[in-house]
Amino acid sequence: MIYETEQALLYKANGARGKTFREIDQHGRLDSKRSRGALGQIIEESFFGYEVNSNAEADFANLGIELKVTPFKQNKDKSLSAKERLVLNIINYMTEAEKGFYDSSFWKKNQKLLLMFYEWKKELNRGDYRIIETILFEYPEEDLAVIKSDWELIQEKINSGLAHELSEGDTQYLGACTKGANKNSLRVQPYSKELAMQRAFSLKQSYMTALIRQYISKEKLVNFSTLQELQEKSIKQLLNERFSPFIGMTMEETAGKLNIQVNPKNRSAVPNLISALLGVKGTKLDKIAEFAKANIQFKTVRLQPNGKPKESMSFKNIDFEEIAHEEWEESYIRNYFAETQILFVVFQFDSEGALRFKGIKLWHMPAQTIERELFDYWTEIRRVLAEGVIVTQTKKGMENNFPKSNFNGVVHVRPKGADGSDTVQLPDGQSITKQCYWLNASYIAEIVSDLDE
Structure with a gap:
């Protein structure tokens, strides 16, 4: 079925809220050993009515929207978090090296995401997992600035013949995660004879957790940086800029400059100093958007x-x-x-x-x-x-x-x-x-x- 507008697609997606995968599955995928775990395929086939594919274009190509079905869980403290990173498309090192950001495979396939969140519970059979929320997601400009920088770093390693040295820790929001059964899942890369692990672009688990906190838990996260700053500098550079004026000072001297009270013996002293010097005084560090997402x-x-x-x-x-x-x-x-x-x-x-x-x-x-x-x-x-x-x-x-x-x-x-x-x-x-x-x-x-x- 072709959905002509974003509104029509989202209206259809919202109809899955509250339903379990068993209620949605019309093709017996839950009981098929060949497609075990393919909950996203159940949504594709049984709910939206299109054949499972591995096309390079987005799932709803006419709208430029990619469908992603992703789990979250409740933690012991009752907070919610993503159960895993959101794996996007496989990185073809040979063709990606030739691209710019806006004609990259990542952007063409994932610039708009229809996210369908289901709650994972250890005690449940996977057919009883339930769709809780659906959102049509476009990257906020502040996030896109960081993601673009992340993509450029990944691209730089590929173009330097260092795809085999890629690590998720290299980047902030957009990762290059391993994608394969084992270390034998190796691929050729340009500019180097060394084989590199197969990897896929992914939104990090922390980034997905931040989205869940915002859209499901309705938490408000606070940015310490502006859009213009993020477009010009990395998070690392911005942190160094914020902290460097206080080098050589004691905690008490730093607190005086920031016009706050701290007790160096109190465990909250350093977190309070950090939030104050970042310009978000009184904000808990896990409520700072850049910290949470990265x-x-x-x-x-x-x-x-x-x-x-x-x-x-x-x-x-x-x-x-x-x-x-x-x-x-x-x-x-x-x-x-x-x-x-x-x-x-x-x-x-x-x-x-x-x-x-x-x-x-x-x-x-x-x-x-x-x-x-x-x-x-x-x-x-x-x-x-x-x-x-x-x-x-x-x-x-x-x-x-x-x-x-x-x-x-x-x-x-x-x-x-x-x-x-x-x-x-x-x-x-x-x-x-x-x-x-x-x-x-x-x-x-x-x-x-x-x-x-």
Whole structure:
């Protein structure tokens, strides 16, 4: 069926709200082993009445609109988030290299999206997932400025013969995600004989979560930058501009300049400083649009006078049941560091013991480090779990045989419980003090070392 206007298409799409995939499916796809998981195909065939295809043009070509069916989930704190990134079209390295942004495969296929959101629930059969919201989405001008910059960065790597070095961490909103069953899904690229992983353009999971927060949860996100700024500079450049006038100041001096009150001993001191110096005083960092959409999370680093961090940096407590059964490509630790940008806000103690702002570093873990050191560490944790965790009593307390900080110099696991009685159960039934992922202090020192340059 041909929909002549956007209004007609959206009217039809809105008719799916509240319906389950089982109610929509007219071709038995839910019960077909060949099309398992193809919920989008059910919408295409049974709801809109067109044949499934892999055309380069948009699904509703006469309107320039691409259909995307995408899941969200409710978190433990009742907030909503995207369950996954939104995968768009495959990147053909050989032809994409010749394109400009507005004649690129990404733009021609995805400039307008009909987004149909369904709620994923672990306890439900996929046929019982229900369509909750439908929107006709066009990129806001501020977002488009960032996405265009992201596309140009991807394009630059392709044109430099570096498609094999593409990483989702390279960009802010628009990613180049791997697309294939395994590492054997390799493709030729121009300007290099080295094969590159097959990749697709994608809207990052954090970007999709921001859309869900805006359109379903009705949250209001606040921009710290203007459209003109985003058209002229990257988010990284804008952050450096905002922070640089305060280098060398103590927290109290910075607060005075910003006309706010802070207690350096309070955990909210640094977030409050950040929002104030970004010009959105009082806004929680996860409510800042650029932070939410690009998945920028801040971490405070306190350096000793010699430039070494006072301590390693903790992340999430480990779910041992999860890590014992997950695959590497879907593992928490891989996806966290592949998809998260960390804004290191760095302070250093001077010779008199005063803590002074040294600078910022917007960082993501290099893809090589993720696939080498991080993968090796994850593999070693799984080996220890499979062979049996050995817990021994020492003078310092209970110790285990998980790999220590000298394993590969990047990451380690150690306790982060309230006390020794704050425990978690291992897959073999033993109880152990809650353990957490930590980035090594020495590795953090390397990351922020260029602040001295």
